[in-house]
Amino acid sequence: MNMDALVEELKVKLIEQLNLEDIKPEEINPSEPLFGDGLGLDSIDALELIVLLERDYGIKISDPKEGRKVFATLLTMAEYIRANSPAIS
Amino acid sequence: MYILNHCRISKGIISDSDGIVFDSQGNNLAYFLKEFYKFDKIIYPKFYKMDEQCKLAFIASEVLFRNFRRDDYADEELAMIFANSDSTLTTDMSFWDSTFAIASPGLFVYTLPNIMLGEIAIRNKIKGENIFFISREYDPKLLYNQTELVFQNTNTKIAIVGWVNYENDTSYLAKLFLVSKSDEAKNIFSLENLINLNN
Numbered sequence: 001m002n003m004d005a006l007v008e009e010l011k012v013k014l015i016e017q018l019n020l021e022d023i024k025p026e027e028i029n030p031s032e033p034l035f036g037d038g039l040g041l042d043s044i045d046a047l048e049l050i051v052l053l054e055r056d057y058g059i060k061i062s063d064p065k066e067g068r069k070v071f072a073t074l075l076t077m078a079e080y081i082r083a084n085s086p087a088i089s
Numbered sequence: 090m091y092i093l094n095h096c097r098i099s100k101g102i103i104s105d106s107d108g109i110v111f112d113s114q115g116n117n118l119a120y121f122l123k124e125f126y127k128f129d130k131i132i133y134p135k136f137y138k139m140d141e142q143c144k145l146a147f148i149a150s151e152v153l154f155r156n157f158r159r160d161d162y163a164d165e166e167l168a169m170i171f172a173n174s175d176s177t178l179t180t181d182m183s184f185w186d187s188t189f190a191i192a193s194p195g196l197f198v199y200t201l202p203n204i205m206l207g208e209i210a211i212r213n214k215i216k217g218e219n220i221f222f223i224s225r226e227y228d229p230k231l232l233y234n235q236t237e238l239v240f241q242n243t244n245t246k247i248a249i250v251g252w253v254n255y256e257n258d259t260s261y262l263a264k265l266f267l268v269s270k271s272d273e274a275k276n277i278f279s280l281e282n283l284i285n286l287n288n
Contacts, residue, residue: 018195019137040134047194055191 001088006078014074017052018045030074038073046071053077057085090240090278091269093247096152098145098263105152106276117258122148138195139208140180142255146171146205147212149263153249154213157267166246168218168239169206171265172232173254176202176223205253218243227252229283236278240270250278252286262286 001009011025018041032038035046049071053059059081061067070080081088094106101114101121111128113121122144126136131151139147180199187193198204203221210219218239222231232250239245251265264286268278276282 020134021137022134044138044194044198051191051193 003078003082006081006088007074010074010078010081013052013056014039014049017048028074030078033073034071034077049077053081056087057081058087059084090236091272091274092276092278092282093157093267093269093272093274094153094155095251095266095282096149096263098149098152099261100259103148103152105155110152118145118255118261119258133212135208140177140183140196140199141258141261142177142180142202142253143199143205143208145255145261145263146253146265147208149251149253149265150209150213150249153265153267159213162246164214164216166217166244167213167215168243168245168248169209169215170218170220170222170232170235170239170248170250171202171206172222172224172227172252173202174223174225174227175254175256177204179255179257209249217245227286229280232283233280236268246270246272251283 007030008025011028014020014028015023015025020039023039028039035041046067050061050067053061061070070077092106096103096105101112101116102109103111103125111125113124116124118141122141125148129151136144136147177200180196184193184196184200187196202223203219206219206221209215220235222228222235224231236248236250239248246269248268248270249265250268251263253263253265255261266278266282
């Protein structure tokens with residue numbers, strides 16, 4: 001799966017997993033912060049993203065410092081998945 | 090103690106002190122509350138993350154606060170006194186099911202009934218007294234006495250008092266009162282108001 005396709009897939013999964021019903025995939029800027037000003041996600045959302053990574057991409061994140069970098073933006077998340085997921089080739 | 094407003098949500102109907110606010114009989118609760126959320130032009134994306142019981146409490150509080158002069162009171166002067174019989178049983182069971190795969194943190198946060206108080210408090214910046222009673226049998230006297238106590242022993246001026254219980258999409262009830270300690274309104278808050286949940 002190429003990067004663009006993965007980013008698009010993540011947008012859909014994010015909306016579904018985090019119940020972001022007011023947001024459409026095309027409204028998510030992959031370079032914008034996921035937390036704080038960007039999508040305004042909270043700490044529970046962060047936990048849901050960890051679950052998503054493990055369940056859908058076979059990646060376990062146990063170090064919170066690592067999570068902070070991985071979930072900075074949708075793009076950093078996609079890059080991390082591409083580099084670490086056995087499910088993505 | 091005076092009633093500034095009340096809200097009742099049951100069987101697809103939302104009503105307040107002035108009568109029926111929204112009627113969506115025949116639709117399940119999730120659909121019905123979402124329709125009201127859009128109808129009332131509420132903008133609070135966290136609503137979508139809540140479980141059904143929390144949505145029920147949240148919408149009831151939104152209706153209660155519609156014409157309330159919130160800015161007249163300090164954050165610490167508002168209290169919440171709630172009760173129900175099912176606690177968060179439906180979400181507890183959903184969460185239990187999720188633990189067989191990977192437990193959902195998003196579900197877990199709704200496995201305590203006082204999350205309803207938390208969500209309402211965050212939305213309305215309420216920092217006063219709060220308590221949530223869970224009992225098999227509805228005990229209106231307990232709710233009433235607790236309201237009196239809170240008004241007598243704290244600096245509370247306004248209290249949200251009542252019942253929010255969700256069993257399933259067709260069996261649910263929210264009945265909340267917005268009660269003022271001293272702002273005179275036409276209806277006095279009494280035990281009678283709490284005794285009958287069905288009107």
